[in-house]
Amino acid sequence: MNLTVQARRFMAGLLPLILLVGLTPLVVTNAYYLNVLNVTALNVLVVTGLNLLIGCAGQISLGHAAFFGIGAYVSAILTATYGVNPWLALVAAALATALCALAVGAPTLRLKGNYLVMATLGFNIIVNVLLIQWDDLTGGSGGLTGVPPLVLFGLPLDTDYRFFWLAWGAALIGLLPARNLLHSHVGRALRALHDSPAAAASCGVPIEGYKIKVFVVSAVYASVAGSLYAHYFGIVTPRTFDIFKSVELVTMCLVGGIGSLWGGLFGASFLTPLPQLLHVFEEHQDIIFGAVLLLLLIFLPQGLVGRLEEALARRGIGGAVMPGDSLEERP
Amino acid sequence: MAAHAALSQYLISGLTTGSVYALTALGYCLIYNATKVVNFAQGDFLSLGGLLFYSLLSGLGLPLVPAFVLAVAGVALAGALMERLCLRPARSRDLMVLIFITVAASILARGLMKTVWGKQTLPLPSISPEIPLRFMGAAFTPQNLWVLGITLAAILGLKHFFDRTLTGKAMRAMAANPRAASLMGIDTAGLTTLSFALAGALGALAGILITPITSLSYDVGVLLGLKGFAAAVLGGYGSFAGAVAGGLILGLLESLCAGLLSSAYKDVLAFLVLLLVLFLRPSGILGVKEGRS
Amino acid sequence: MSELLQVSGLTIAYGGVKALDGLTFSARAGEITALIGPNGAGKTTAINCVSGHTRPDAGQVLFNGRDILGLPARAMTGLGLTRTFQHLRMFGRMNVLENVMVGLHGTARAGFTAAMLRFPSLRREERRMAEKAMDTLSFLGLADLAGRTAGALPYGDQKRLALARALVSEPRLMLLDEPVAGLNTAETGTMGRLILALREKGLALVLVEHDMSLVMRVSDRVVVMCSGAKIADGPPQEVQRHPEVVAAYLGGGKEFGLCA
Ligand SMILES: Nc1ncnc2c1ncn2[C@@H]1O[C@H](COP(=O)(O)OP(=O)(O)OP(=O)(O)O)[C@@H](O)[C@H]1O
Ligand SMILES: [Mg+2]
Numbered sequence: 001m002n003l004t005v006q007a008r009r010f011m012a013g014l015l016p017l018i019l020l021v022g023l024t025p026l027v028v029t030n031a032y033y034l035n036v037l038n039v040t041a042l043n044v045l046v047v048t049g050l051n052l053l054i055g056c057a058g059q060i061s062l063g064h065a066a067f068f069g070i071g072a073y074v075s076a077i078l079t080a081t082y083g084v085n086p087w088l089a090l091v092a093a094a095l096a097t098a099l100c101a102l103a104v105g106a107p108t109l110r111l112k113g114n115y116l117v118m119a120t121l122g123f124n125i126i127v128n129v130l131l132i133q134w135d136d137l138t139g140g141s142g143g144l145t146g147v148p149p150l151v152l153f154g155l156p157l158d159t160d161y162r163f164f165w166l167a168w169g170a171a172l173i174g175l176l177p178a179r180n181l182l183h184s185h186v187g188r189a190l191r192a193l194h195d196s197p198a199a200a201a202s203c204g205v206p207i208e209g210y211k212i213k214v215f216v217v218s219a220v221y222a223s224v225a226g227s228l229y230a231h232y233f234g235i236v237t238p239r240t241f242d243i244f245k246s247v248e249l250v251t252m253c254l255v256g257g258i259g260s261l262w263g264g265l266f267g268a269s270f271l272t273p274l275p276q277l278l279h280v281f282e283e284h285q286d287i288i289f290g291a292v293l294l295l296l297l298i299f300l301p302q303g304l305v306g307r308l309e310e311a312l313a314r315r316g317i318g319g320a321v322m323p324g325d326s327l328e329e330r331p
Numbered sequence: 332m333a334a335h336a337a338l339s340q341y342l343i344s345g346l347t348t349g350s351v352y353a354l355t356a357l358g359y360c361l362i363y364n365a366t367k368v369v370n371f372a373q374g375d376f377l378s379l380g381g382l383l384f385y386s387l388l389s390g391l392g393l394p395l396v397p398a399f400v401l402a403v404a405g406v407a408l409a410g411a412l413m414e415r416l417c418l419r420p421a422r423s424r425d426l427m428v429l430i431f432i433t434v435a436a437s438i439l440a441r442g443l444m445k446t447v448w449g450k451q452t453l454p455l456p457s458i459s460p461e462i463p464l465r466f467m468g469a470a471f472t473p474q475n476l477w478v479l480g481i482t483l484a485a486i487l488g489l490k491h492f493f494d495r496t497l498t499g500k501a502m503r504a505m506a507a508n509p510r511a512a513s514l515m516g517i518d519t520a521g522l523t524t525l526s527f528a529l530a531g532a533l534g535a536l537a538g539i540l541i542t543p544i545t546s547l548s549y550d551v552g553v554l555l556g557l558k559g560f561a562a563a564v565l566g567g568y569g570s571f572a573g574a575v576a577g578g579l580i581l582g583l584l585e586s587l588c589a590g591l592l593s594s595a596y597k598d599v600l601a602f603l604v605l606l607l608v609l610f611l612r613p614s615g616i617l618g619v620k621e622g623r624s
Numbered sequence: 625m626s627e628l629l630q631v632s633g634l635t636i637a638y639g640g641v642k643a644l645d646g647l648t649f650s651a652r653a654g655e656i657t658a659l660i661g662p663n664g665a666g667k668t669t670a671i672n673c674v675s676g677h678t679r680p681d682a683g684q685v686l687f688n689g690r691d692i693l694g695l696p697a698r699a700m701t702g703l704g705l706t707r708t709f710q711h712l713r714m715f716g717r718m719n720v721l722e723n724v725m726v727g728l729h730g731t732a733r734a735g736f737t738a739a740m741l742r743f744p745s746l747r748r749e750e751r752r753m754a755e756k757a758m759d760t761l762s763f764l765g766l767a768d769l770a771g772r773t774a775g776a777l778p779y780g781d782q783k784r785l786a787l788a789r790a791l792v793s794e795p796r797l798m799l800l801d802e803p804v805a806g807l808n809t810a811e812t813g814t815m816g817r818l819i820l821a822l823r824e825k826g827l828a829l830v831l832v833e834h835d836m837s838l839v840m841r842v843s844d845r846v847v848v849m850c851s852g853a854k855i856a857d858g859p860p861q862e863v864q865r866h867p868e869v870v871a872a873y874l875g876g877g878k879e880f881g882l883c884a
Contacts, residue, residue, distance in 0.1 A: 129598055180740050202677075
């Protein structure tokens with residue numbers, strides 16, 4: 001009963017969004033703006049996956065830039081160096097990323113406490129240094145060039161305009177499995193374990209297994225976005241995938257609202273163009289960015305959209321989608 | 332004979348950077364024990380310490396000792412302010428949010444430091460004149476000795492503080508069980524602020540000591556801070572003895588790796604160690620054994 | 625009637641303190657076994673050991689003749705053993721129906737992929753779970769609240785919701801940790817009737833409670849604990865006369881005082 005209401009509400013939100021996205025290229029024709037929008041779409045894709053992890057498993061990853069990077073580099077190397085079909089490369093990249101995520105996540109997610117954030121942080125730095133040092137494969141700090149564009153139905157997606165459709169198509173389609181997961185028994189179980197691991201376990205929730213799976217799924221989201229990124233720009237450089245990018249991605253989740261898919265969408269759409277907007281402040285960009293983030297986290301920890309959803313929930317328009325706080329507990 | 336000299340050379344440079352990692356790791360420890368928060372701004376305490384010391388010495392022309400003391404006190408104040416202004420008023424007690432508040436504070440702090448001191452590297456003088464010294468065939472400078480000596484003094488001072496003073500004991504009680512401590516009338520809020528101030532002071536020490544050897548700029552603390560973090564995990568996150576051991580071991584491993592294997596991968600080592608520790612023994616060498624969830 | 629749950633020799637120490645010291649008791653189907661004792665006697669710890677949340681240092685837990693000690697907590701509902709918690713542990717941000725549906729998680733067949741792609745099998749299962757959860761809510765008189773956010777409910781309703789969550793998977797044994805603590809007289813009465821109704825259904829119930837009048841009214845057997853050990857065990861009337869228990873009442877108060 002209630003669940004289908006939630007599903008319908010999600011669809012009701014999605015349709016205007018599709019319309020908005022569909023109409024945008026008619027209005028925005030400037031290549032620079034389109035480029036910003038395309039990058040936004042890729043960020044939305046990563047953040048959707050990341051939000052599943054943060055919102056559901058209650059764990060932060062500071063390694064999603066690395067997964068994004070592995071996707072981009074595996075795609076770039078396979079296509080540019082070895083001439084593999086880009087779509088095939090994308091799948092291979094996703095598999096490679098999934099394996100990496102499993103290797104990092106499986107040992108650490110079994111532990112109590114915030115060990116994932118430590119492990120992913122270390123992982124991101126290692127991947128970044130490898131991308132720079134392993135230069136016969138990755139092209140070193142200069143990066144790897146000559147990545148071919150993706151081809152869809154015989155049409156090379158080599159312009160900002162063409163890629164726009166793919167990027168936003170992927171971003172919007174990516175929302176669906178995430179939403180499905182949230183509103184299934186798996187999603188409920190994950191939200192439950194965020195509120196009380198002990199009670200969730202009593203209900204038969206395989207906590208560790210779910211956390212690990214969510215982590216791997218969220219890494220695959222990042223990987224796919226990375227592959228698209230590589231084919232769009234035609235070049236990949238290590239700096240794009242450093243630890244600061246990871247911080248930025250998590251920030252997008254937090255600013256929008258922890259674990260809220262709409263929040264992630266908003267966070268990515270708000271923060272991706274922000275540096276371009278803050279450009280007028282030049283040197284003071286970091287100060288403004290840091291201060292805004294700080295104030296939001298202190299005074300609006302549920303995020304901008306999360307706050308809105310709470311207000312709606314209080315008026316009886318649907319329950320809050322996800323938990324924000326969790327209490328330390330012992331069973 | 333040459334191999335011998337090389338080895339003592341690695342030992343000295345390893346212990347020097349190791350000391351700095353240890354000081355940094357102790358800072359993480361203090362804040363973690365008080366709040367369970369991983370403080371991502373710890374590295375910025377290092378930068379700020381070095382920068383303040385530089386300005387007090389070169390800008391204001393203060394003598395060495397007052398400049399040193401004021402720089403350390405300044406960063407301690409910054410640490411306390413960070414707790415009072417950023418973490419205390421936070422609406423959410425969710426650890427994730429609190430941890431990210433420290434990330435945001437770090438971004439803001441770096442932005443401010445960049446504006447005040449600029450992006451260029453600054454020449455921070457050593458504590459005493461650079462006379463080359465020799466010991467067992469290894470060349471080093473008095474700065475190496477200062478690093479080792481001051482670190483040792485700081486560690487002994489901390490030990491005294493925790494073992495002998497009432498405040499230190501209260502802090503340990505709070506780390507063990509915050510609720511019980513507060514029921515017993517311990518001022519946990521005040522002690523939390525004090526923990527941040529102490530972490531700031533330790534960060535400042537590390538920054539003042541290492542930047543004459545490396546270089547000084549607004550973002551020098553980022554990598555050092557992350558490595559100090561790795562050292563803290565290696566030692567057992569939250570354990571003071573572990574932080575010292577982890578820092579020294581990591582410093583030695585790094586200098587051996589750079590000397591014997593490749594300096595290109597030197598910066599990876601700390602994080603490889605971090606991952607290995609998390610996979611094999613997440614409680615670190617000296618930490619309390621962590622239960623499975 | 626044979627014992628559904630047999631606990632013997634449970635021992636666990638925290639630091640130097642023995643929270644459980646060779647505790648032995650059993651519970652039967654269609655009976656209410658009360659576990660009473662002063663604060664810190666080890667009642668919750670005993671439940672945690674049976675439900676797989678705590679690993680005792682020594683002892684044995686047989687459920688339906690099978691050794692379940694060492695099994696993870698999540699395996700228990702599949703065996704037919706569920707519990708409630710002293711401190712509720714509601715999933716506060718979910719609505720009431722969802723809370724109860726989580727209680728059915730152990731019965732879900734569909735996996736991760738099915739959930740992400742929303743296979744028809746998953747939809748069927750979701751519907752089945754929702755219906756089952758609604759049935760349980762109706763049984764406990766909570767059906768009207770199905771759409772409400774759990775964390776915002778009055779305490780009394782949350783207590784019943786906790787019962788619903790444990791009941792929905794049709795367990796054979798339920799461990800109830802202080803189900804009426806904090807409830808007013810009327811609510812306590814309702815909860816008492818519900819517990820008796822569950823007993824009529826043939827469930828085995830282990831009831832940890834401080835409310836002596838409820839315990840004496842509903843229990844078939846009372847196990848008295850003190851400092852982790854059992855000091856008396858028998859029908860309520862007998863236990864009430866037990867000298868150690870009388871002493872522990874400290875002059876016949878309603879609540880347990882200190883150990884004898
Ligand atoms: N995880 C733990 N760590 C340390 N001590 C514990 C732990 N769990 C329980 N104890 C101790 O074990 C003893 C028994 O606790 P328990 O919670 O089982 O008591 P109880 O009988 O349920 O009390 P109450 O009626 O207050 O709920 C107490 O002294 C408690 O402090
Ligand atoms: Mg109890």
